Amino acid sequence: MLDMLNILNIQDSNFADVLTLDEAFKSCIDANCTTSIYGAYAFVTKGGFDVMFSDVSQKKQIKNINLVIGMDGITNTACIEHLKKADSQLFDIKAYIPTTNAAIFHPKFCILANEDHSRGWLIIGSGNLTVRGIRKNQEAYTAIELFSSDLTDVIQTWDNWLGVTHQNLKRLDDDIVTTKAEKNSNMFRGSVKAKGSRKRAKERNKEIGKEAKKKDSQSIHENIYLDERKDFDGWSFNADSEVLIAEIPKASNRWNQANFNKATYLDYFAGSLKTSKKQVILRHVDPVSGWLDGIEHRPCVAVKSKNFRVELSAAAGLEYPKEGSPIAVFINVGKRTFIYSLFMPENDYYSTLKEWVNANWVNKGKRTDRKCRLTFPVHAHRKLLEPTKLFQYFEDEDLVSYDLFSIKSS
Known part of the structure; x- marks a missing residue:
């Protein structure tokens, strides 16, 4: 059993050391050289699928991922279209359509197995395959390590279920799946x-x-x-969400590996000095277009120096400015989960941010070149954030989830 996993794991921001569902999932995959994954989830979103599987699918050891997803709510057209684009050589995804309106499809579990089925895991809990279920909600799950006969029994149960429920399993391009997805989109709206x-x-x-x-x-x-x-x-935030305003130092030619001090790394990013099982997830919001870029998976890596790195894809390939330091605005939207915008000196709003930094940043250290690291709840400086594209993700009193x-x- 992994040190970070208990029999009962309660995913709550008040528990500092608990792994999120996706962190537990990926840790178990690495622990037993998983080659096959089987899972069933009631509700699925595009973001939830990507958080769980986008980097897992890049692991060469994984041979097949079989998923059954529910269509009784949440799983909408955007999600289905996204799932259709998944690698068909790796993913086998079917939608479960109940034969009666008296019940809905509601399981949330996955089975992990190694090549010879001598070792695996059963991860089962309350969290759906959504960003909220994986990283944001208060959820609970258990990860049970399985060996030989027990794993064989679990996989046999899975196979038996697929056999008896085959009439309920539909391809993603089936007309009834398309209709269900459209209804879910309309219901959400x-x-x-x-x-x-x-x-x-x-x-x-x-x-x-x-x-x-x-x-x-x-x-x-x-x-x-x-x-x-x-x-x-899962990418929205509210008035109490924590913000970090950070000037990014040059440090080296690879300044996209932004350096942060120990306090920021531990207290804001909720990183770890003990394990690499925890993972920071980032998504960049383009400061001009407002486009939400792809998910960035960043393992928490402890280093011997006093600097702790968080790589920012938005800075990749950009030259460090000759005058002024880039300013990143991070907003915490879930456990170790953030949206951010990177403002370069040529951005229209940069001068406003720089003026705010100059007025609020008090360098408490002995070195005069220390960069700004200021955290605060959204409501404390809401007007500073409102003109940015980040604010389109603000979930106010008029927005009900x-x-x-x-x-x-x-």
Whole structure:
């Protein structure tokens, strides 16, 4: 059993040392040289799938990943289209369609097995394959190590279930899956009371131009508003979310490996000095377009020096400015999970951020060249964040998240 895993693991921000569901999943994969993965999850989102599988699928040891996903809520069109693009040589993904409206598909577990099925794991708990379920919600799970006969029994149960429920399992391109996904998209749109967000969406629609005006209002709403929000699962923040304003030092030619002091690394990023099993997840929000870039998986690596590195993809390939230091704005959206924007001196909003840094950063160290490292809750300096593209992910009182209790099988 891995040192970081207990029989009962409660995923809660108040537990400093608990592994998130994806961290436990990946640790177990490495612990027994997993080659096969089998899993069933009731609700799936594009972001949740990527957090769990985007880097796992790059491991050469993994030969096959078999997933069964539910379509009774949350799993929408954007998610299904994303899953269709998964490597078909590696992934075998089927949608479960119940034969009755009296029950929904609700399991949340995965089975890991090595090549000869002599060792594996059963990870089962409350978290769905969503960013909220994996990194943000208060969830619980257990990871049970299995050997030989027990693992064989578990895999046999899986195979038996697939056999007796084959009529419920549909390909992702099946018409009934497409219809279910569309209904889930519409349900999400109908359940979100986003007055402020819809007002902003309406204003953006006015700027679309004559070409967009040719589309009907429902199409515009779905293509513009829904597409912009489809990746908001777990990436939104609120007034109490913690912000880090950090000037990025040059340090070396690879300045994209941003150096942070020990306190910032441990207290803000919730890194570890003891294990590399914990993983920081980042997503960059382009400061100009507002585009949400791909997921960045960053293992927590302890180093002998006093500097602790967090690699920033947004800085890769960029020359360090001759004047001024790049400024990164991080916002904590979940356990070791952050969205951020990197502002270079040529960015329009850089001067405003720099003025704020100059007015608020007090260098307490002996060295005068120490860079700004300031943390605060969003509400403390909300006006500073509002003009940035990061603020489109602010979840205010008008935005209500998924009401799972209202979800019914359709």
